[in-house]
Amino acid sequence: MSRRGSAESAFDGAATSGGQPSPVGAGSPPAVRPPRSRWRDPRLVLGIVVVAACALVGARVVDGANDTVEVWTAAHALSAGQPIATSDLVRREFRFAEQTDADRYLSGDRPVPTGATLARDVGAGELLPRTALSTGAVGAVTEVPLSVGAEAVPSTVHVGDVVDVWVTPDTNVRDTGSSSGPGQPRSTLLFDDVTVVAAPRSATSLGPSSTRQVIVGVAEDQEGRLPTALAALASGTVILTSQR
Numbered sequence: 729m730s731r732r733g734s735a736e737s738a739f740d741g742a743a744t745s746g747g748q749p750s751p752v753g754a755g756s757p758p759a760v761r762p763p764r765s766r767w768r769d770p771r772l773v774l775g776i777v778v779v780a781a782c783a784l785v786g787a788r789v790v791d792g793a794n795d796t797v798e799v800w801t802a803a804h805a806l807s808a809g810q811p812i813a814t815s816d817l818v819r820r821e822f823r824f825a826e827q828t829d830a831d832r833y834l835s836g837d838r839p840v841p842t843g844a845t846l847a848r849d850v851g852a853g854e855l856l857p858r859t860a861l862s863t864g865a866v867g868a869v870t871e872v873p874l875s876v877g878a879e880a881v882p883s884t885v886h887v888g889d890v891v892d893v894w895v896t897p898d899t900n901v902r903d904t905g906s907s908s909g910p911g912q913p914r915s916t917l918l919f920d921d922v923t924v925v926a927a928p929r930s931a932t933s934l935g936p937s938s939t940r941q942v943i944v945g946v947a948e949d950q951e952g953r954l955p956t957a958l959a960a961l962a963s964g965t966v967i968l969t970s971q972r
Contacts, residue, residue: 796821798836799855806850809888809923812840817856833857846888869945870954871925878940880967885942887927893919893944895957895964915967918957919950942968 800817810816819836834840834856847862874893885891896915926943946954 796823797830799830799833800836800840802850802852802854802856805852806846807887808846808848809925810846812844812846812861814840820855822855832859834861848888849886869923869925869947870951871943872919872946872954872957874942874944874961874966874968876940876942876966876968878938880965881927881940881942882968882970885924885927885968885970887924889924889970890921891924891944891968891970892917893922893957894967894969895960896967897960897964916960918953918960919944919946922946922950 798819798821801820803816803818806812806816817840822830824830841861844861846860848860850856850860894915895918922944924942925945926941928941
């Protein structure tokens with residue numbers, strides 16, 4: 729056998745080894761496209777942004793729900809005209825929907841204004857509104873106690889109200905010069921525009937008393953009337969009038 733024939737026979741034997749022809753290029757790996765990075769997927773990026781925004785909004789809502797404001801409240805019932813002291817108030821924390829609502833009340837972070845008085849009654853536990861305060865300067869007054877018949881005091885008169893004090897002479901004292909007729913007593917104005925300092929309601933075990941004590945504060949400009957007024961009060965019937 730020639731050399732050429734021997735070489736061809738060897739090649740054919742190697743090609744048909746195992747009874748099956750060997751595929752061409754069986755040793756090369758298949759071509760695979762590299763996977764796309766997930767971080768470049770716009771849907772993933774959008775999802776991350778949405779989640780972060782929701783977390784931020786939720787945190788702010790929770791923080792806002794926990795915000796409270798400290799305000800002054802009445803420790804007990806307070807009357808109109810009463811000077812305000814820190815001992816009359818208690819700090820309480822409240823949550824308001826709007827800052828404008830909180831601004832309507834006296835902040836507990838600040839001291840009570842010096843010389844402040846109440847312009848109206850404030851109930852126990854009530855938040856102290858700014859509109860209930862009166863910071864006008866109050867001059868010195870002389871307190872004058874009055875014994876007034878229960879029917880001679882308007883039912884609407886309370887501490888802090890401004891009243892006029894009248895006196896009517898007793899029936900055994902006649903003023904023939906009165907315009908109401910000969911022998912008829914005439915009422916005299918003793919004090920005008922005086923403030924009620926105290927107005928306790930007196931009563932007995934048998935029922936309400938027929939008289940009531942009222943204390944008024946007479947300002948300096950009316951103190952000159954005191955001697956005459958006190959003499960008239962001792963011999964007459966007191967009547968209080970007020971304007972509403």
